[in-house]
Amino acid sequence: MDEIEVNPGEEVGQKPKKGHQEERESGDLVVGLDIGTTKICCVVGEVFEDAVDIIGVGTAPSVGLKKGVVVNIESTVQSIRKAVRQAEESAGCDLSSVYVGIAGNHIKGFNSPGIIAINGREIKENDVEDVIVAARTVKISENQQIIHVLPQEYMVDDHTEIQNPLGMTGVRLVTNVHIVTADMAAVHNLYTCCNKAGLEVLDMVLESIASAHATLRPDEMELGVALLDIGGGTTDLAVFCDGTIRHTCEIGLGGHNLTNDLSVGLRTPLQDAERLKEDYGCAISSLIKPNLVVDVPTVGDREPRKVTQKVLVDILQARMVEILEMVNQDLINCGLKNKINGGVVITGGTALLANLVDLAEQIFDLPVRIGYPTQIGGKTNEVHTPRCTTGVGLVMYGRQHQVDKRYSDSSMVGRMKEWFRKIM
Ligand SMILES: Nc1ncnc2c1ncn2[C@@H]1O[C@H](COP(=O)(O)OP(=O)(O)OP(=O)(O)O)[C@@H](O)[C@H]1O
Ligand SMILES: [Mg+2]
Incomplete structure (x- = not known):
């Protein structure tokens, strides 16, 4: 899954507390922060190549949001601090960076095609990159910003439903992407709340996409x-x-x-x-x-x-x-x-x-x-409720994001390859 626009951070930077490092040596920490209208849920995952263990969970009532959107920064910051502190105690480590969910009816999702000429040569990584850029070059309203550009499939000339066009030969390369945009002020306010709570936002993820990561097969x-x-x-x-x-x-x-x-x-x-x-x-x-x-x-x-x-x-x-x-x-x-x-x-x-x-x-x-x-280990009882699906999904999304980064050296093309390799 790909995300391009919103201030992605560099590394997942959690600081394990003394005495707990040993248990976590084999996995990285990924933290999901679901800032919901009724509750803030912070989920700490220890992620491995093929598994995710939930090692800490913190929840606090949410009092600063209406319909998924922050309406009171100070109250939201307090709630975030509470949930994160609880998650830190539960996981036995300090948390410094998070994947954050975003929702609300300011979010717009639409499909957009992109097309570039290949002129009969072999398709290279930069062609795939270019066709994605072409697809995301759409007019959006001034107060909206792109939060996701999700490749769906490629077409090379008359051949459709291609998952990875690299190495193919053709005259033109076409793609379809799903673009998700959000109100700039809503995005900015979420960043402000997290930063004021002492957290770096690694990425902002549409909550339904995060939930899909946690629960769909x-x-x-x-x-x-x-x-x-x-x-x-x-x-x-x-x-x-x-x-x-x-x-x-x-x-x-x-x-x-x-x-x-x-x-x-x-x-x-x-x-x-x-x-x-x-x-x-x-x-x-x-x-x-x-x-x-x-x-x-x-x-x-x-x-x-x-x-x-x-x-x-x-x-x-x-x-x-x-x-x-x-x-x-x-x-x-x-x-x-x-x-x-x-x-x-x-x-x-x-x-x-x-x-x-x-x-x-x-x-x-x-x-x-x-x-x-589903598909988690560790403190599964604490998150075994539909209320925690987004929090867990953010951890899954973060893990996927890290795998993609490793796989691709941060190149967009590689992340797309990984997207298709893992189906989502
Ligand atoms: N047993 C239950 N029966 C019906 N509704 C329930 C039950 N338990 C919780 N709820 C409802 O679930 C809602 C909270 O769900 P959830 O925690 O997923 O919301 P949120 O993530 O905070 O909000 P949002 O995603 O809309 O910003 C509340 O409206 C609550 O009343
Ligand atoms: Mg929610």
Whole structure:
């Protein structure tokens, strides 16, 4: 996976504490920092050639973000510090550089073609580089900046679906790339928060792409799969077909909207609505027995009210249907709905809503599963939740990035080769 624009740092520079170095001699440390709307999650991975061990995790409530975007720098910095300190204690080392996730509906994703003339000679590394540059030379709005340029495939004359055109001969070389852009101010604010918290940002990664690294299997990406990360403030979609990314989309709705609807609908404080959602929530109200009653705290000193669980679930279902139908419509609009034969993988905290899989299968008419972080060792219990998928995915992404760097001496072409070698 390739990223070009955003201040990439030079090296992963964590400082192991005395007494812990021995255990980590064989692996490098890679740190993922998921700055979410509801929580900050810092995941420390010890990465090896073929494995990732989670050696430390820290989480802290997030209070400075709205819909994935920083709205209060100081509060966000405090939350980051807390999560990082906890992760440092858990891992037994000091952390200094991180891979950071970015989300929010300021993010735009689109496909762009590039074409260059080869004139019948052999395709060299600089040709591949040039065709990528041609593909990314697109007009984007002034306040946006590119955060990812992800090669999808190449064509040499009439030969399509080429993964690596190096050494081939032809008249022209064509590529398609998926470009992801983000609002400059949002990117800048994330950098500022991390730097103020004493962290160097090695790279900024679209959260759905990070989550895909943690939870999707190569065969799913080959067959076609939609990764849906439903967090607190945003719903992030990334679609993969034929082993490569095809589409990304950000929707500014998430678990907070469900909680807020409950709070307004049942006239109960937000924190009570949150608890009721987690304890009694469900995505399908017809599964709830009509006579089940729950105590709903009221605002002020009044006695709790009795409300049937069905009423509570009706409210949640309405919002969940809205979110999933928006995603379904987006899949239809981008022309990929009938290409995702591997179905839909839902992750993020809202994936924990009971019976969400059943509701999503009804709406998408596709197989659906919940995505947990996979293919990791170490402290797996601490991250075995859809809430930690992005944090773990950032570690996986960082590891891939390091492998690419080694493989390619930092050349873009080499990283693309690695991208195709590893499917993603
Ligand atoms: N058991 C549960 N049932 C329903 N919702 C849940 C449950 N547990 C957590 N959630 C919801 O998950 C959401 C938080 O998910 P997550 O931690 O993935 O969000 P985030 O990464 O902080 O936010 P974002 O990615 O949108 O910026 C909250 O809205 C929370 O209410
Ligand atoms: Mg998230």
